[in-house]
Amino acid sequence: MIDLHGFGDQLLQGALITVELAMASLGVGLVLGLLGAAAKLSSIAPLRWLATIYTTIVRGIPELLTVLIIYFGATIVLMAIASQFGYDDYIEVGPFTAGVTALGLTFGAYATEVFRGALQSIPKGQHEAATALGMGAFRKFQRIILPQVWRVALPGLGNLFLVLLKDTALVSIVGLDDIMRKANIAVSSTKQPFLFYATAAIMYLLLTIISMVVVTWLEKRASRGMRRG
Amino acid sequence: MDFSVVVEYFPRLLEGAWVSVQLVALSVVLGALVALPIALARISQNWWIKGFPYAYIFFFRGTPLLVQIFLVYYGASQFDVVRESFLWPILREPYWCAIIAFTLNTSAYTAEIFRGAIQAIPEGEVEACKVVGMTKAQMYRRVLLPRAFGIVLPAYGNEIILMLKGSALASTITILDLTGMARTIIARTYTPIEIFLAAGGIYLAISMVIIAIFRQVEKRQNRYLGTVSIKVPDKG
Numbered sequence: 005m006i007d008l009h010g011f012g013d014q015l016l017q018g019a020l021i022t023v024e025l026a027m028a029s030l031g032v033g034l035v036l037g038l039l040g041a042a043a044k045l046s047s048i049a050p051l052r053w054l055a056t057i058y059t060t061i062v063r064g065i066p067e068l069l070t071v072l073i074i075y076f077g078a079t080i081v082l083m084a085i086a087s088q089f090g091y092d093d094y095i096e097v098g099p100f101t102a103g104v105t106a107l108g109l110t111f112g113a114y115a116t117e118v119f120r121g122a123l124q125s126i127p128k129g130q131h132e133a134a135t136a137l138g139m140g141a142f143r144k145f146q147r148i149i150l151p152q153v154w155r156v157a158l159p160g161l162g163n164l165f166l167v168l169l170k171d172t173a174l175v176s177i178v179g180l181d182d183i184m185r186k187a188n189i190a191v192s193s194t195k196q197p198f199l200f201y202a203t204a205a206i207m208y209l210l211l212t213i214i215s216m217v218v219v220t221w222l223e224k225r226a227s228r229g230m231r232r233g
Numbered sequence: 234m235d236f237s238v239v240v241e242y243f244p245r246l247l248e249g250a251w252v253s254v255q256l257v258a259l260s261v262v263l264g265a266l267v268a269l270p271i272a273l274a275r276i277s278q279n280w281w282i283k284g285f286p287y288a289y290i291f292f293f294r295g296t297p298l299l300v301q302i303f304l305v306y307y308g309a310s311q312f313d314v315v316r317e318s319f320l321w322p323i324l325r326e327p328y329w330c331a332i333i334a335f336t337l338n339t340s341a342y343t344a345e346i347f348r349g350a351i352q353a354i355p356e357g358e359v360e361a362c363k364v365v366g367m368t369k370a371q372m373y374r375r376v377l378l379p380r381a382f383g384i385v386l387p388a389y390g391n392e393i394i395l396m397l398k399g400s401a402l403a404s405t406i407t408i409l410d411l412t413g414m415a416r417t418i419i420a421r422t423y424t425p426i427e428i429f430l431a432a433g434g435i436y437l438a439i440s441m442v443i444i445a446i447f448r449q450v451e452k453r454q455n456r457y458l459g460t461v462s463i464k465v466p467d468k469g
Contacts, residue, residue, distance in 0.1 A: 064394075064437040066401035069412055069429060076425035166295075173297035177405060184299060197307035205296040205304065212295040 008203065011190040015200075018186035019207055025103050025172045025182060030165060032108025037115025044120050055116065062113035067171050070110055075102035075178040103175035111168050118160035122153040155226040162219035169211055183207050235424065239431040242418045246428075249414025250435050256328075256400045256410060260335035261393055267340035272347035273373075286344065293341030298399050301338055306330040306406045331403040339396050346388045350381040383454040390447035394440050401436075411435060 008015070043055035062070065078097040086095060126149060134144040176184035187204040191197045239246075275286040293301065309315045309324045323329045354377055362372040404413030415432040419425050 061433070061437065064440045065433040066398040066412065066436060068401040068404070069415075069433055069436065072412075072416070073426070073429045073433070076419075077429065080426055170295075170297040173299040174402075176299075184297070187303075191307065196311055198304065198309070198311040201300055201304045201308050205292070205300045208296045208300060209292065 033111025036112025040116030041119035
């Protein structure tokens, strides 16, 4: 086996943080994506503009810059808001919170487009049928629309998750103890950069493979109601 | 918020933007050159030929760009062989390390786009080439590659924009690209929000220029198609 100079369990702890960050950002991003898609398809024009501004800006700015803006900017903005209410202590936004916010925003912007396409792929007749059966808007969404949107959107969301997983490495730059930063720490104490960055690369590859397996399983599950042509 | 710092430091940000554009342009061109043989080998039916491109593409698409940059910039120096070789003057420079890492990374994505495009060409055209009696090389040069070029454009434009965003990572190995320049300015002025937003604005502007250029090229390349548009399977 490769000798990791006792940093093996440190790297595993880092992997745990990476996975936690990815899952938390996924949750935030899915919610933002659904809201974004709903806003883009809304009949209220200002909502559509807002969603378009959101997706254009977030998708056009480097993820690293988003992470940096949120990490350094959130503290300043929150403190400015708090001081309006007479609270003058230092507010710190940790790297994990900043990371979840930044990656969630990024995922949400791309997911907006995926969800929008999926929502539009549902025939109008199904909306009408659900309404004719007396379902309210929420029940219709939960029983009829969402399960189908989920099936159509899954491949796209799966790709986005793989991108998200790799983007988590960026949060190491603002000091989150993920795989990447644990590798940096190991490198500075052992002076073996290739060994540890290669190990980190393999760990990300393994996480990618696991995610791909899970996504394939979910896709199979989601389309179990479909007849195979 | 005090946006006068943005005005004051705007020329410096533009300097950084120029470095970013150089990085992207060089690695995209080199990446396309590397990608073509990889894509062609990947299409092969023979496992001995497609095995390497498969692993190459899987590695570079499955690991973060940040890891790849660090592997090239810091990783290579671990080996004395590298440090004593003629390559060291290049591998010592952050600029060239970034170019190498970006080129390898984008070539993997580009190879998949090329592959998708070549495979999207209708089987009938391949058969027609064979019937006319073209050799494999002629078929690729005269029909498949020019056709693929037209099909590839939308997806390739996206890849360049992803590369532009990825180029921000050059700042992690001390390069003063747009992000790197923004960080240095902020270290002096302590105005992260203003400067980062300005940098974000410049990135947006560059993306829009890239999109506009690609629209023009696409129109030109696919002009024989009339108004029909082609969809390429989106690979990552």
